[in-house]
Amino acid sequence: DIVMTQSPDSLAMSLGERATINCKSSQSVLYTSNNKDYLAWYQQKPGQPPQLLIYWASTRKTGVPDRFIGSGSGTDFTLTINDLQAEDVAVYYCQQGYSAPLTFGGGTRVEIK
Amino acid sequence: EVQLLESGGGLVKPGGSMTLSCRTSGFTFTQAWMSWVRQAPGKGLQYLGRIKSNSDGGTAEYAGPVQGRFSISRDESQDTLFLHMNRVKTDDTGIYYCVYGYIFFSAWGQGTLVTVSS
Numbered sequence: 001d002i003v004m005t006q007s008p009d010s011l012a013m014s015l016g017e018r019a020t021i022n023c024k025s026s027q028s029v030l031y032t033s034n035n036k037d038y039l040a041w042y043q044q045k046p047g048q049p050p051q052l053l054i055y056w057a058s059t060r061k062t063g064v065p066d067r068f069i070g071s072g073s074g075t076d077f078t079l080t081i082n083d084l085q086a087e088d089v090a091v092y093y094c095q096q097g098y099s100a101p102l103t104f105g106g107g108t109r110v111e112i113k
Numbered sequence: 114e115v116q117l118l119e120s121g122g123g124l125v126k127p128g129g130s131m132t133l134s135c136r137t138s139g140f141t142f143t144q145a146w147m148s149w150v151r152q153a154p155g156k157g158l159q160y161l162g163r164i165k166s167n168s169d170g171g172t173a174e175y176a177g178p179v180q181g182r183f184s185i186s187r188d189e190s191q192d193t194l195f196l197h198m199n200r201v202k203t204d205d206t207g208i209y210y211c212v213y214g215y216i217f218f219s220a221w222g223q224g225t226l227v228t229v230s231s
Contacts, residue, residue, distance in 0.1 A: 001177070038216060040217040040218070042158075042218070044158075049210055049221040049222065049223055049224055050158065050210075050218070050221055051221070052214075052217060052218060052219050052220075055217040055219075061219070091157075093157065093158055095158075095160075095217070095218070097216035097217050100163075100174050101160055101174075101175075101176040101177065102148075102160040102163075102216075103160065104157060104158040104159070104160065105157075106157050107157045107158075
C-alpha cells in the first residue's frame, strides 16, 4: 500500500497569512504514460463531509477559490492556502489515486491564531 | 447537482451484519464508478472499496481491513449503491460515506453513523 504522510499535524495562522501543508507519498504517484500525478486534496470543515479541492495535484475543482494552490510531483506535494480566511478553518487531507487500495494522509488541522 | 443520501446506519453487535444504502441523483448512475469511505470518531479518512459500473464489468475491490467481510453492490434500476457489512468489529465504528468517484472523490454524501457495540 502507498503510505501518505502529511505535515504538520496542525497549524495556526493569522487571517490573511499563508498556510502550507505538505504531503509525501511512499512511492511515486506520477503515471508516466499520461504525465499526471494521481494526487488530490480535500477539505473537511467541522461537522461536514470532506469536499474535493484539487485533483491531478494542481487542478482546482470548479468553484474552489484560487487562493488554494496545489503543487508538487512524484512523491512530494504541497497545498498552499494564500490569504487565509476564517472559512478555511478545516482539516485538510491528501489522497493518492495511483494504486489500490487508495490511501489518505492523516490530515492537517488549520486554525486561526 | 450530484446528491448522495446514505441510510441504514445504527447500532450493531460485534459479529453481526448490516447493510448501508446510498440513494443517488443528479448524475447518470449507470455510468458512475462509486466508492465507500469511512471515518472513525475523531479520526481521519479510510477508503473501504470501490465498484465499477455494470457496463464496465461491475467489479469491486476492497481495502485490506474489510476484504472478505464487506462487499459493495449496486442496483442500477434504483440508482442505489450498497455496502454489505458482515462479521463487524468494534473498530468498524464510524461515519460511512458514499462517494462519487473511483480515483478521486468528487462528491460525498452526508454519511451514516455505524456503531458496533455489545
